[in-house]
Amino acid sequence: MSEFIDGVITEVPQQYSPAGELDHRVHADDHSNDWWRHAVVYEIYPRSFADSNGDGAGDLRGVRSRLAYLAHLGVDAIWFNPFFTSPLLDGGYDVIDYRDIDPVFGDMAEVEALIADCHSYGLKVIIDVVPNHSSWEHRWFKEALTTEPGSPAWARYHCVLGKGVNHELPPNNWRSVFGGNAWSPVKNADGTDSGYWYLHIFDSSQPDLNWDHPDVHKEFEDTLRFWFDRGVDGFRIDVSHGLVKAAGYPDYPQHADRAKRSAGGEIIDFEPLPHWDQDGVHEIYRAWRRVANEYEPMRAFVGEVWVDTAQRRAKYLQHDELHLAFNFGHVGAKWDALDLRERINEALLHDKAVGAPTTWVLENHDVPRVVTRFAGVELPKSSGDGDENESADDALRRLAVLTPEQRVVGTRRARAANIYMLSLPGSAYLYNGQELGLFEVVDLPPQFRQDPVWFRTEGKVVGRDGCRVPMPWRNEAPAYGFGPDGSTQSWLPQPSAWGALSVQEQQGRADSMLELIRTAVHARKSHEAFGETDFIWRDDIAEAIAPGRSDVLVSEHGGAGNRALVVLVIGTDPVDRPDSELLVASQPLTDAQIPGETCAWFSLS
Incomplete structure (x- = not known):
């Protein structure tokens, strides 16, 4: 896409580690070929x-037509949400x-062409499983x-006899993530209840597989090889923590304190x-x-x-298990310096x-857009309209129609927040439209809602459709360049504000979110201070540029000969600018x- 301007390439110089600072230094092993560690x-x-x-629906040929955009953005890899055969009752996760x-989405030939095209642009390919x-x-x-419940065919799923005199009650009190009971009755051939129930932690259209069965292991190991043989570079594993269920399907005491504590009462x-x-x-x-x-x-x-602590998440990252696991603690961070710092330290x-x-x-495709999360929307403790167990994210999705301010x-x-994330050591993931500053579309008309959460809660929880509204490429209603010329409305309607946020309106405009993200991605790749590098807090510099304040984070990144300083001002008041080259x-x-609510990277010589 030749109309894009080139990135800024700058050298950064030398590691400095003051005694007593909290020090996060990288593992000493050689991981030079492990692209995923810093991608x-x-x-x-x-x-x-x-x-x-x-x-009206995006497809793989459409992705192929936009690969130049992604290569220009500077990303290293693409993670694709599911494009497998599906009734699409849960966005392809069924x-x-x-x-x-x-x-x-296309066919197998289209996928193979997509993988080849990605590789020709130097982009790795990750797909969902x-x-x-x-x-x-x-x-x-x-x-x-x-077949009858108890047959070998049912053994691949969780089919369990219910409770009650006639087994008319579900086997336990587990609740679906999407609302309602996690069990549905198995019917006899004549339509009567068999007394057996099948487990679905998500929608009833998504029966949980039984990983005690050897067929399940073989099916998925064969699936991994099938896609690896076709050039896929990795997999994102959906619900990685959920595959195994406790023996006997015990009740979950929903309000019990599950915390394990030390002798001193500390949660461990x-x-x-x-x-x-x-x-x-x-x-x-x-x-x-x-x-x-x-x-x-x-x-x-x-x-x-999705687990309780970073310590439990790290168990999945042993040297013989997964290579990476999303740090969802960061997703949940507030616009608060202390909260953010604690989450970074823990991870x-x-x-x-x-x-x-x-x-x-x-x-990502499951959480509200960051523009909406950080907009300062005051949510009532109880509106009286939502589900009694409504989360803060669910409340945002239902209530946060943002004012212009x-x-x-x-x-x-x-x-x-975006460029601060890109400065942190390790890998970073961007979701389509995040680079445009898209907000959560919370006012979708009911007839367009697709998320099973909406249906299972009878609209009390609106679900995730608002972060899945299609990308705007041009400032031309009604489809904003999402489809070919003359296209009408997309599968989820786009708001009129999408025009001003489109790629066409932002590309080449130095003050746009798109160009900011692109510049930061290229700076991260060209400067050895970023990626998987050493990281230490510089509270001495924070105190020097913002005396007595606790709403400023300053960190030093890099090693010998390549060092950078990152300043994040959470508060609205400005701080003194370091005497270093701005990146x-x-x-x-x-x-x-440096203005309030700003992040800046500086080189250190």
Whole structure:
């Protein structure tokens, strides 16, 4: 895309480590060929990225047409959400066949061409694998439905006799992540209840697979090899922590204190839930790691690991298990210096202990957009309209129609948060549209809602559709360049504000979010101070530039001969500017000051 301007390439110089500072130094082993340890990865939700044929849904040919954009952005790899055959009741995470392509997205030839095109641009390819559950249209589940409960076909799933006199009650009190009961009754051939129930931690259309069954292990190890043989460089593992369930399906005491405490009362760990984070899951990933090690160069795994602590997450990152696991503690960080610092320290400490890099993320297809999260929206403790167990994210999705002033605040903070994330040691993931500063679309009309959460809670929880609204490429309604010329509305309607946020409006404009992210990504790649490098807090400099303040974070990055300083101002008041060469800043600086709510990178000579 020749209209884009070139990136800024600057040298950074020399490590300095004052005694007594908290010190996060990288593992000493040689990982020079392990691209995933320091990569910037771009997540593509295929249905929402680019539509090549005008049917309103994004597809793989559309992605191929936009690869030059991603190469110019400077990312190292692309992670693709599922494009396998699926009824698409949960955005493709309800898979019918893990080795076939849904016609909505293309066919196998299109995938193979996409992989080849990505590699020609120097982009690695990561695809999703969904091992916790299948679609209810999967051949195994369809076979099970033709047999009696207790048959060998049902053994691949969790089919359990219910409670009650006539087994009319579910086997335990587990709740679906999407709302409601986690069990659905198995019917007899005549439509009556059999007394048996099948488990679905998500939607009833997504029955959980039983990882005690050898067929399940073989199916997925064969699937890994199938895609590795076709050039895929890695997998993102959906619900990595959920595959193994506790023996006997014990009730979950929902309000019990699961914390494990030291003799002094300090929380040192948490008792895992019976359907999450069971120890048996680690043996599965040891077997998968052996599969990855069959290939040269070695393939990589990144886990979606939602667990209680960074310490528990690090268990998935042992040298013979997963290569990476998303640091979701960072996603949950508040716009608060102390909270952010504690989360960074915890992640780096525990990941370093197992020799793994930290994987930073602010957005993905499951969480509200960062512009909305950081817009300063005041949420009532109880609105009276939402679900009684509504999370803060769910409340944002339901209530946060941003005012113009809130969008300004959210965008300013998102600019700072994005480039701060890109400065941190390890790998970083961007979600499509994050580089444009897209906000959460919370006012989608009910008839367009797709998320099963919406249906399972009868609209009390609106779900994740608002972060999946298709990308705007041009400032031309109604589809904003998402499809070919003449295209009408996309599968989720885009708001009118998408025009001003489109790639067309932002490319080449130095003050845009797009050019800021692109500049930061290129600076990260060209300066040895960033990536998987040493990291220490510089509280001495923070005190010098912002005396007596606790809303400023200053860190030093790099090693001998290549050092940089990163300043993040959380508060609204400016701070003194260091006397060093500026590399990247989220807002314009003056000669003497860094504005409030700004992140800036400086070289150190």
